[in-house]
Amino acid sequence: MTCRELIDFLMDYQAGELPAAQHASFEAHLKLCPPCVDYLRTYEETVKLGKGACADPDDAVDDQVPEELVQAILNARAKQ
Amino acid sequence: MHTATPSSAPPPDETALVAALRRGEEAAFATVVRMHGGRLLAVARRLLRDEDDARDALQDALLSAFRGIDGFHEGARLSTWLHRIVVNAALMKLRARKRRPEDPIEGLLPQFLEDGHRAMAAGDDSPWTEPAETLLQRREARALVRSAIDRLPEGYRTVLLLRDIEGLSTEETARSLEMTPNAVKVRLHRARQALRTLLDPHLRTPPV
Numbered sequence: 042m043t044c045r046e047l048i049d050f051l052m053d054y055q056a057g058e059l060p061a062a063q064h065a066s067f068e069a070h071l072k073l074c075p076p077c078v079d080y081l082r083t084y085e086e087t088v089k090l091g092k093g094a095c096a097d098p099d100d101a102v103d104d105q106v107p108e109e110l111v112q113a114i115l116n117a118r119a120k121q
Numbered sequence: 122m123h124t125a126t127p128s129s130a131p132p133p134d135e136t137a138l139v140a141a142l143r144r145g146e147e148a149a150f151a152t153v154v155r156m157h158g159g160r161l162l163a164v165a166r167r168l169l170r171d172e173d174d175a176r177d178a179l180q181d182a183l184l185s186a187f188r189g190i191d192g193f194h195e196g197a198r199l200s201t202w203l204h205r206i207v208v209n210a211a212l213m214k215l216r217a218r219k220r221r222p223e224d225p226i227e228g229l230l231p232q233f234l235e236d237g238h239r240a241m242a243a244g245d246d247s248p249w250t251e252p253a254e255t256l257l258q259r260r261e262a263r264a265l266v267r268s269a270i271d272r273l274p275e276g277y278r279t280v281l282l283l284r285d286i287e288g289l290s291t292e293e294t295a296r297s298l299e300m301t302p303n304a305v306k307v308r309l310h311r312a313r314q315a316l317r318t319l320l321d322p323h324l325r326t327p328p329v
Contacts, residue, residue, distance in 0.1 A: 043233075043236065043237025043238060044231075044233065044237060044238045044239040045231075045233045045237040045238075045239070046237065048231055048239075048314070051310070052306065052309070052310040052313075075246070076239055076241060076245070076246055077239070079246060079248070080231070080239070082249075083249055083317055083321065083324075084313060084314070084317055086249060086252065086253045086324075087313055087316050087317040087320060088285060088313055089253035089254070089257075090253045090256065090257065090262075090266045090320065091266060091270060091281065091285050091286060091313070091316060092285055092286060093253060093254075093257040093263070093266075094257065094262075094263040094264075094265075094266035094267050094270070095167065095267060095270075095282075095286045096286070105159045106154060106155065106158035106159050106162055106179070110158075110162075110176050110179070110180070111151070111154050111155060111158065113180065114154050114158075114179070114180050114183050114184070115147070115150060115151055115154065117180060117184055118150055118183075118184055118187055119147070121184065121187075121188065
């Protein structure tokens with residue numbers, strides 16, 4: 042397995058969806074290729090960062106509904 | 122709390138709030154807009170990247186939710202139900218936009234040599250300095266990641282947001298975007314790789 046193939050198969054590997062033979066080749070490649078170990082680790086960190094960066098309640102202060110929009114929504118509902 | 126978190130039992134006062142919405146009480150509508158609107162507007166902003174479109178989507182979603190409150194199932198979480206409605210409203214806006222040629226993503230994907238090994242530049246093998254859990258405690262780091270997500274080409278960004286951030290399944294994302302599940306998986310993998318590329322220079326130890 043090459044680095045290109047390993048990166049192509051990375052998401053299936055994480056999901057446990059690789060066939061046994063490919064799974065074994067994937068892990069054999071990792072044992073010999075520190076840059077791919079690093080890529081796998083930083084890919085996993087990227088997924089965590091994406092999920093965490095948009096979910097933190099401390100950032101919600103930026104997400105208040107402007108009062109004029111509150112009123113516009115309530116007025117539109119009253120007309121329904 | 123993240124709105125896409127699977128629901129547990131609704132809080133005790135939510136049942137009363139839903140009952141008041143069903144009775145058409147004006148104060149209940151105002152409570153919902155103020156209690157949930159901020160989080161829902163953030164979802165619409167993330168998907169649409171346009172303030173006017175995001176506000177329109179929020180209004181469309183809440184009006185639709187108020188009209189359809191009888192379809193809300195007892196025992197579900199109002200926040201989860203509203204989240205799904207605003208995602209759908211934002212996706213309708215995205216689909217209605219004039220289609221533009223997609224920005225290429227290839228420049229953000231890993232580069233390989235002819236023999237299939239990865240082409241590495243100087244400093245590519247230095248480690249990321251801190252784990253995600255530590256980085257996420259800092260507001261500026263969270264802002265950096267959100268800004269990198271915003272830089273992804275739209276078709277990839279939308280898939281990443283729906284799958285990794287808003288918590289839709291591959292099948293739900295495929296239905297929402299009128300794509301095959303396999304196309305969703307390919308796009309998600311490329312979007313994650315591109316996001317990694319954008320974050321990488323910010324997170325590595327500077328070469329000594």
